[in-house]
Amino acid sequence: xxxxxxxxxxxxxxxxxxLFLLAAFAIVATRQMSACLRWFVAQSLLLTASAAVIGIGLxxxxxxxxxxxxxLTKVVVTPWxxxxxxxxxxxxxxxxSQVFNIPTSLLIAAALTLLAYGVLYPxxxxxxxxxxxxxxxxxxxxxxLGAYTVAVRREALAQLIGLLGMENGAFLAAVSxxxxxxxxxxxxxxxxxxxxALVIGLLTRRIYDRVGGTSVGLLDALxxx
Amino acid sequence: xEERILYNLLQVVVxxxxxxxxxxxLDRLKEIxxxxxxxxxxxxxxxxxxLLHKDEIVSEESTWLFRATPYVAFVAPIFVTLLIPVxxxxxxxFAFMGDMLGGGFVLALxxxxxALAAVDGANPYGTMGASRTRMVGFLAEPxxxxxFFTVSFVAGSTIPYIVQSVWINPLSxxxxxxxxxxxxxxxxxxxxxxxxxxxxxxxxxxxxAMIDKSKALEYSGRGAALMKWAGSMKLFVLAxxxxxxxxxxxxxxxxxxPGEVLLAIPLVLFKVLLFxxxxxxxxxxxxxxxxxRITEFLGAAFITSVVALATSASGI
Numbered sequence: 001x002x003x004x005x006x007x008x009x010x011x012x013x014x015x016x017x018x019l020f021l022l023a024a025f026a027i028v029a030t031r032q033m034s035a036c037l038r039w040f041v042a043q044s045l046l047l048t049a050s051a052a053v054i055g056i057g058l059x060x061x062x063x064x065x066x067x068x069x070x071x072l073t074k075v076v077v078t079p080w081x082x083x084x085x086x087x088x089x090x091x092x093x094x095x096x097s098q099v100f101n102i103p104t105s106l107l108i109a110a111a112l113t114l115l116a117y118g119v120l121y122p123x124x125x126x127x128x129x130x131x132x133x134x135x136x137x138x139x140x141x142x143x144x145l146g147a148y149t150v151a152v153r154r155e156a157l158a159q160l161i162g163l164l165g166m167e168n169g170a171f172l173a174a175v176s177x178x179x180x181x182x183x184x185x186x187x188x189x190x191x192x193x194x195x196x197a198l199v200i201g202l203l204t205r206r207i208y209d210r211v212g213g214t215s216v217g218l219l220d221a222l223x224x225x
Numbered sequence: 226x227e228e229r230i231l232y233n234l235l236q237v238v239v240x241x242x243x244x245x246x247x248x249x250x251l252d253r254l255k256e257i258x259x260x261x262x263x264x265x266x267x268x269x270x271x272x273x274x275x276l277l278h279k280d281e282i283v284s285e286e287s288t289w290l291f292r293a294t295p296y297v298a299f300v301a302p303i304f305v306t307l308l309i310p311v312x313x314x315x316x317x318x319f320a321f322m323g324d325m326l327g328g329g330f331v332l333a334l335x336x337x338x339x340a341l342a343a344v345d346g347a348n349p350y351g352t353m354g355a356s357r358t359r360m361v362g363f364l365a366e367p368x369x370x371x372x373f374f375t376v377s378f379v380a381g382s383t384i385p386y387i388v389q390s391v392w393i394n395p396l397s398x399x400x401x402x403x404x405x406x407x408x409x410x411x412x413x414x415x416x417x418x419x420x421x422x423x424x425x426x427x428x429x430x431x432x433x434a435m436i437d438k439s440k441a442l443e444y445s446g447r448g449a450a451l452m453k454w455a456g457s458m459k460l461f462v463l464a465x466x467x468x469x470x471x472x473x474x475x476x477x478x479x480x481x482x483p484g485e486v487l488l489a490i491p492l493v494l495f496k497v498l499l500f501x502x503x504x505x506x507x508x509x510x511x512x513x514x515x516x517x518r519i520t521e522f523l524g525a526a527f528i529t530s531v532v533a534l535a536t537s538a539s540g541i
Contacts (some may be wrong), residue, residue: 007397018402018536025528029521103524110531117535134402134536 009057010130012120013050020046020172021113024145027165028109029102033157034091037079040161043142044074047168051175054131059178066186070171073190078164078197085201086157087208099152109145116141128177135176143153154215156207161202167193184224227482230318236253236311237303239490240461241454243362245269247464247497254427254505265469281446287345294342294445295451301335302458308471309385309462312475312489316386324383325373326516328466332459336362339452343440351501353413355438357516361424361436363418364523368410369528371530375407379537385466389474403537406529411471411501413526415463417519422508424519434513461497 023043030036048071055063083094098105120137128136146169151160171189174181247265256263283292307319307329323331340358341350377383379401380391392404417424420437432439441452469477474494478485514522 007395008400011400011402012399014402014536015400015405018406018532019535021527022406023531025525029525102521104527107523108523110528111533113535117538137535139319 006057007093009053010134013057014129014134014202015173016046016050017134020050020168021042021138023048024142024165025106025109027161028149028152029143031102033155036161037082037091037157040164041075041079043165044078046072047056047172047175048075050172054135054175054179055133058179062173062183063179063182065183066175068101069186069190071103073169073194074164077194081194081197082157082160082201085198086204089208105148105152109148112144112148113141116144132176136173139169139171139173139176142166142172145169156200156204158171160197160204163200164193164197226318228483232313232486233307233317233319235486236317238457239493240306241303243494244457244461245273245454247461247501250498251460251501251504252384252428254333254501255508258505258509269290269453273454276445276450276453277447279446281448283448284346284443286347286523290338291342291345291443291446294338295448295455297338298455299337299451299458301331302455302462303460304331306465309466310389310474310477311465311491312478312486314386314390314474314479315481316384320386321384325376325385325388325466325470326383328385329369329373332462333362333504335455335459341442343443346443348439348443349527350435350439350442353433354435356436357436358420358440358539361420361519361523363416364520365414365526368378368414368523368526368530371527371534372407372410372414375403375530375537378534379403385470389470392471393473393475401537403533408467408471408535410526410530410533413466413522413529416507417523419460419463422502422531423511423522426513431511441541464497464500465493468500469493 013173020043023039023046026039027036030039048067051063051067051070055061055067100108117137120140124133124136143166146162146164146166149165150159153159153162239502246269248265249264249269253263253266307317308323308328310317310320336358340355343532345356376388380388382388392398392401396405415421422428425436426434427438429435429438432442440516441449444452476489476496478489
């Protein structure tokens with residue numbers, strides 16, 4: 001790839017990184033379940049775009065394969081699985097309870113993002129390349145925000161999406177530093193995500209059928225109080 | 226030098242003269258989306274003309290504030306127009322009198338007087354609208370400040386004429402995340418600042434739900450005309466700042482040749498038309514938020530601007 005294209009690719013990758021971070025924030029703050037799932041799909045699409053852009057920028061066919069795998073597993077199959085396994089009633093629910101109200105949540109999430117940037121500053125200051133300088137902090141921030149989503153959301157499905165968001169963040173950081181991971185490892189990781197989504201989706205469905213709700217906050221005792 | 230003063234005054238003439246047209250086109254576009262006929266795009270001019278020829282009634286209980294406010298609100302966008310690039314890419318005579326923050330202060334001064342006058346008239350709806358506007362205002366303030374930080378961080382300057390050329394010089398800067406996210410945050414800020422859906426319904430006539438319009442309910446005659454004109458000028462000025470400073474300086478005059486500066490007027494209007502189309506899509510596809518959800522909307526705008534700042538701080 002010609003040197004003239006490189007600044008465009010760097011900025012394009014940076015833009016996907018910025019939008020990826022916004023999608024992570026949206027997953028933290030969206031009230032509606034189906035909108036939350038759509039944001040996850042958008043985030044996965046941005047991850048695909050980032051992998052493709054870095055693949056073009058470094059001329060690595062390997063990353064192109066990673067982009068295809070990510071697209072198939074996270075943009076196509078995982079949402080389809082979640083829509084199939086989890087009951088429709090969960091998606092039509094408008095309000096999902098959170099431990100904090102949404103502005104507070106957003107502020108904590110912003111602090112976590114700045115923490116991710118601060119933690120990785122010594123690393124990026126060493127000169128890790130233009131792609132990794134964006135993807136490493138954004139990926140770590142995505143990881144933090146996913147973990148935060150798991151911690152504050154009280155609905156099982158939203159927690160699952162937080163978990164998948166964590167995975168997305170780790171992947172975004174990984175594509176920028178490990179260009180030559182064996183393809184079998186990528187395939188295994190992708191398959192892992194599918195199995196996680198399927199298992200948690202089926203489990204959520206069973207819990208919903210037995211208990212009539214999946215609010216994890218109410219499931220802390222074995223017997224009804 | 227003379228032509229730079231002249232062009233600066235031409236900018237004011239363009240903003241004052243064409244802003245009602247922009248309001249009219251926006252209303253007409255919305256009516257078309259709603260499958261209505263709607264009034265002509267020149268209706269705001271007729272409204273202003275009609276109001277200017279009507280008697281003005283001022284409450285005996287009100288003070289000088291109420292009388293002075295239409296003039297302050299009318300003059301504030303004109304002062305901002307002197308500072309920002311409306312038609313040209315090179316700085317004009319008054320360009321270095323104030324930076325973006327100065328322009329923001331002048332616009333805020335107009336808003337401050339309008340809020341005071343709404344309370345001064347002792348109309349309960351006016352007071353309610355004023356306090357709600359302040360609520361939206363103080364939530365929008367941090368977004369404005371962070372956008373301002375990002376812009377000054379990236380461009381190394383806060384003079385609008387210098388900022389605008391940074392985004393396309395080199396062209397790959399246009400795709401920088403700080404640019405794209407700043408645009409997004411500022412668009413949300415315009416929606417809040419100009420009381421557009423989803424923050425407020427500009428075409429609503431239900432006083433209890435109003436935020437922005439209820440402040441001008443007490444005005445009649447000339448005062449009402451000036452307030453209406455000032456409102457459309459404010460939208461036009463915000464759109465110009467957004468399009469010419471934060472998006473791109475494309476379509477603006479490069480040289481001091483009079484023909485090129487005059488050619489910039491239709492080009493800028495075309496850009497404004499594109500902006501209005503975006504505004505119509507936003508306003509037609511979203512619903513007005515509940516009052517206490519506005520914090521979440523502006524919280525999202527704040528996060529967007531913080532992400533813009535964070536990504537620009539990492540050197541890209």
